[in-house]
Amino acid sequence: MEIEVNSRNMKFLECFSSHTRVKMIELLSIQPMNIKSMSEALDIKSPIVTRHIHMLEDAGIVRCESIAGKRGMQKICHLQLTQAMLLFKGTPAADESNRYFVSLPVGHYSSYQIKPTCGLASESQMIGMCDDPRYFADPDHVMAKVLWFGSGFVEYRIPNYMVSNESPESLEISMEICSETPCAVNHLPSDITFTLNGEEIGTWTYPGDFGSTRGLYTPEWWHKNIQHGLIKTIRVNRQGSFIDGIQVSNVTIDQLMLSYDKEILFRISCSATAKNCGGVTLFGKGFGNYNQDIEVTLRCK
Template identity: 55%
Template sequence: MKIQVSPLNLGYFECFASETRLRMIELLDRKPMNIKELAAELSVSSAIVTKHVQKLEEAGIVGTESLTGLRGRQKLCRLLPDAVTLQFRTPDPQVGRQSSISIPVGQYSEFQVKPTCGLASESAIIGYFDDPRYFSDPDHVKAKHIWFAGGYVEYRIPNYLVGNQSVRSITLSLELCSEAPGFNENWPSDITFSFNGVEIGTWTCPGDFGSKPGAFTPKWWKFGTQHGLLKTISVRADGTYLDGVRLSGMTVDGLGIKYGEDIRFRIASHENAEHPGGVSLFGKHFGNYDQEIEIDLHY
């Protein structure tokens, strides 16, 4: 998640101007808690906790759901983002155009995967577990969660260049993690990203997360992995960055982006990697972030 430092986002920054709200974030980092439990830990009233939760919820920091408890309905709260990046500089005014594209995780154009693997829509499993043939099923475009122990999936990003325009930067965000049988939160995986066949860098995901329910994962899903981590990748004129930290020296000019040709984006887990731990991807209605693969191209 990237937040522009601006008065327009003052409500977001105000969330961190309260010791009570900071303590709530610390508590929810340990486990989801309901209003009454938070009130008891903080030694304040449930009414005060409710007001703080509302502010955190409006900012997208905390997610809530209403559940049936022993004494009626209760509001369960959970922490949503794993990290945020503060953007201090405003976008370059010389970048004349921005194209924002949302690509569903199931709308890949090419794949090569090996078990454990599978696909799920927001309402059902697509095909059968551990059968790569179902990655070719026409319903794969409906997938909101896909996973594979090795191999890759590749997406085609529309290229709207005209005339003598050139791409100045590509920023992409997605939710993903490793892929272990069932789940294993200590299961590192070297996940490699590439554009147009050019590798831009490898990120080692620490695990496959299933001990806490995903904020948006459907209740019917009882098969291990629940959510991933939200990662932001930026390829710019000065290199490639992951969550604002330099990942490699690959620049946008080195990606071979040409007029009239789609941009190919690949996510891979190589068998010869130091940590060949697979990939799990999450789209809308799955995981902790209600989004698909979100892409911004600056021309």
């Protein structure tokens, strides 16, 4: 997640002006906790903890749910974010009128070429059979909220809503992703490559060891070891291509040849010949730790 340091994001930035709130984030990074447990750990009264939690929840840093306890309902707090990057030089507010946003479900790929292990699932059931690539062509694939494959690629056609007199300044894509390997082995890495309009913009190596705990949004019926991933944010601008703010190539927005009358092709792949061929898992709404699909923002001038 990328946060621009400006007045529009004060709700988020103010969360870190309090030692108590920072300590709460530290505690929740270890495990979910209820209000009473945090009150005892911090040695402050429960109403004060509740006020701080409301602030963290409003900023999207913490997620809370009410569950039945021994003495009525209790509020369980989970850490919603695993990382956030501050952008001190971001997009001016005046450019927001030229901002186009699309949320693309993970099952809405337009092309694929994959090898097992593989599979797809909606929020309520599996789509077809596991480890049979033919079901990636099933019409119900558009209902998928999670998909995985051992090697190969899935490609998406991103709608482009810029108008003829605009020129693109930056393209940002955010998704929850991990390797396929947690289904069998948690500690194996995976080299995942991202391509836009035929231009390979960079490769990210998923480190492993993130799929052993249950995803915050993963449905109860789901019992596979693939539980959640990490949020990855790709940004291409006039300076180059970046993954989570780290430059991965010199491919610029101009090299993508974006045109108002053409969609944007976005490919996610893991080569069978990669040094770390651990596959790919994509999580959409209703799965993983982040309740989002593939989110795309195109900024123009």
